[in-house]
Amino acid sequence: MIRVVATTPFDGQKPGTSGLRKKVQVFQQPHYVENFVQSLFDSLKEFEGETLVVGGDGRYFNREAIQTVIKIAAAAGFGRVLVGQGGILSTPAASAVIRKHEAFGGIILSASHNPGGEHGDFGIKYNIGNGGPAPEPVTDAIFARSQAITQYRISDAPDVDLDIQGITRVEDMVVDVIDPVEDYAELMGALFDFDAIRDLFGTGFTMRFDAMSAVTGPYARAILEETLGAAPGTVVHGQPLPDFGGHHPDPNLVHAKDLYDLLMSDHAPDLGAASDGDGDRNMIVGRGLYLTPSDSLAIIAANAHLAPGYAAGIAGIARSMPTSGAADRVAAKLGITCYETPTGWKFFGNLLDAGLATVCGEESFGTGSSHVREKDGLWAVLMWLNILAVRRQSVAAIVADHWATYGRNYYTRHDYEEVDAGAAEGLVADLRARLDTLSGSVLNGLTVEKADDFAYHDPVDGSVTTKQGLRVFFTDGSRIVYRLSGTGTAGATLRVYIERFEPDAARHALDTQAALADLIAIARSLPDIEGRTGRREPSVIT
Numbered sequence: 001m002i003r004v005v006a007t008t009p010f011d012g013q014k015p016g017t018s019g020l021r022k023k024v025q026v027f028q029q030p031h032y033v034e035n036f037v038q039s040l041f042d043s044l045k046e047f048e049g050e051t052l053v054v055g056g057d058g059r060y061f062n063r064e065a066i067q068t069v070i071k072i073a074a075a076a077g078f079g080r081v082l083v084g085q086g087g088i089l090s091t092p093a094a095s096a097v098i099r100k101h102e103a104f105g106g107i108i109l110s111a112s113h114n115p116g117g118e119h120g121d122f123g124i125k126y127n128i129g130n131g132g133p134a135p136e137p138v139t140d141a142i143f144a145r146s147q148a149i150t151q152y153r154i155s156d157a158p159d160v161d162l163d164i165q166g167i168t169r170v171e172d173m174v175v176d177v178i179d180p181v182e183d184y185a186e187l188m189g190a191l192f193d194f195d196a197i198r199d200l201f202g203t204g205f206t207m208r209f210d211a212m213s214a215v216t217g218p219y220a221r222a223i224l225e226e227t228l229g230a231a232p233g234t235v236v237h238g239q240p241l242p243d244f245g246g247h248h249p250d251p252n253l254v255h256a257k258d259l260y261d262l263l264m265s266d267h268a269p270d271l272g273a274a275s276d277g278d279g280d281r282n283m284i285v286g287r288g289l290y291l292t293p294s295d296s297l298a299i300i301a302a303n304a305h306l307a308p309g310y311a312a313g314i315a316g317i318a319r320s321m322p323t324s325g326a327a328d329r330v331a332a333k334l335g336i337t338c339y340e341t342p343t344g345w346k347f348f349g350n351l352l353d354a355g356l357a358t359v360c361g362e363e364s365f366g367t368g369s370s371h372v373r374e375k376d377g378l379w380a381v382l383m384w385l386n387i388l389a390v391r392r393q394s395v396a397a398i399v400a401d402h403w404a405t406y407g408r409n410y411y412t413r414h415d416y417e418e419v420d421a422g423a424a425e426g427l428v429a430d431l432r433a434r435l436d437t438l439s440g441s442v443l444n445g446l447t448v449e450k451a452d453d454f455a456y457h458d459p460v461d462g463s464v465t466t467k468q469g470l471r472v473f474f475t476d477g478s479r480i481v482y483r484l485s486g487t488g489t490a491g492a493t494l495r496v497y498i499e500r501f502e503p504d505a506a507r508h509a510l511d512t513q514a515a516l517a518d519l520i521a522i523a524r525s526l527p528d529i530e531g532r533t534g535r536r537e538p539s540v541i542t
């Protein structure tokens, strides 16, 4: 039976860079999930009888939220829900399932790289029929609806058994519990030369994949170990845990330090890789060499033709604005366009749908392509394996060769996490107000060429998105970017992105922080980060 429940709006059900993210306790409030999901469905049209894909990264509260989504979907009139067994679907797998089954859309339960567990974060994200994150007009409509909601409709059917594959019904709606890995693994097999990668492992090539006790474990085991012949034990922390083992499922130099340390040690495997909570991020580490995501994007773009799925070449590259300009140099050489978008994968959707871009990336450990409409951690790892299998060189040799050809973009991101929100907003507002006065000024010996607040003009639908990051460019081609995070759940996080291009191959082996020291000093003093936030040092450096 379908019940109609009276409710009142909650403040702040506004999706950020990637969905609605809050503390678990916020989501656990009575009616909170129901309100948001009903607001979502209320803002969509013509989904009667259509298919909805549902799955999450396995974090605490995943199963409870999925049951609620299923019961509200049944009451709203969806014809079918495809849900990953155990409530599991990585973000890229959900995107693949939506596309393959031509679903109306999908709901992904995840707070991605944010910590999980009872006291951690939870999140709900809606993806549209192309498999990608809902664009801003959709998320704006959901938020507007959430502020006016007076009731929701929900089935009172018993919970669906998420652990058994197969079909059941909730009201008139079919619920199909599917293998979360199968469709995704099949897609990967169609893109990459699995035989060549199998041969590579056959030569004794070794790797470690750290799934960080998050969603990619089952995917990585099935593909790397069971299909491609990587040695058992290649995948570590392969069991998804509700609290990610108490760790932060964020593959970077701080939270995947064990992996980094292993790759820098004298018993390093040939390749190290890690993925985040929901499987859309990747970190790539070679023996003795850490690779920035921006460099990884550029090298993938330059070598993508070595993988069968991209043998015809790539149509274009897209990168988020704060991502380094390394990919632009590859695009120039290939004679294709490199698009520059605001932070967040949703801005790539139109470019991918229109066939303008094939490969996309963000400096925040996100890389992907037109195969789905999300960034895809395991895809990036398989792309690297395919490149290594064809070139039969070490990661370090491939990277050195790339820099020798294109020059090196030294790049670092400094995050100041959980600072006082008012202080962070004041810092940005004040710097924004001073941008026009900066050009021509000399800071720490470097001359400012220009400064602006990044605005994006979408070439496909003509929409304009403003205030996407403050940029300070110097006459030597260096750049500093400031923006506030849209994914945090406590206080504000200030992100500072610092970059310098170095064409001289004799200067390609410097320590990144040392190579950027003068810019880092400017980046701190220009908006007086310490004075305004009380922080002398960033909390995370990547």
Ligand code: VG1
Residues within 6 Å of the ligand: 017, 018, 111, 112, 113, 114, 276, 280, 281, 320, 343, 344, 345, 362, 363, 364, 366, 484, 485, 486, 487, 488, 495
């Ligand atoms: C961060 C990253 C951004 C990424 C987003 C979602 O956003 O900077 O590049 O798209 O997380 O990634 P923000 O607003 O905090 O800087 V995921 O893997 O958390 O969905």
Ligand code: CO
Residues within 6 Å of the ligand: 091, 112, 113, 276, 277, 278, 279, 280, 281
């Ligand atoms: Co993620």
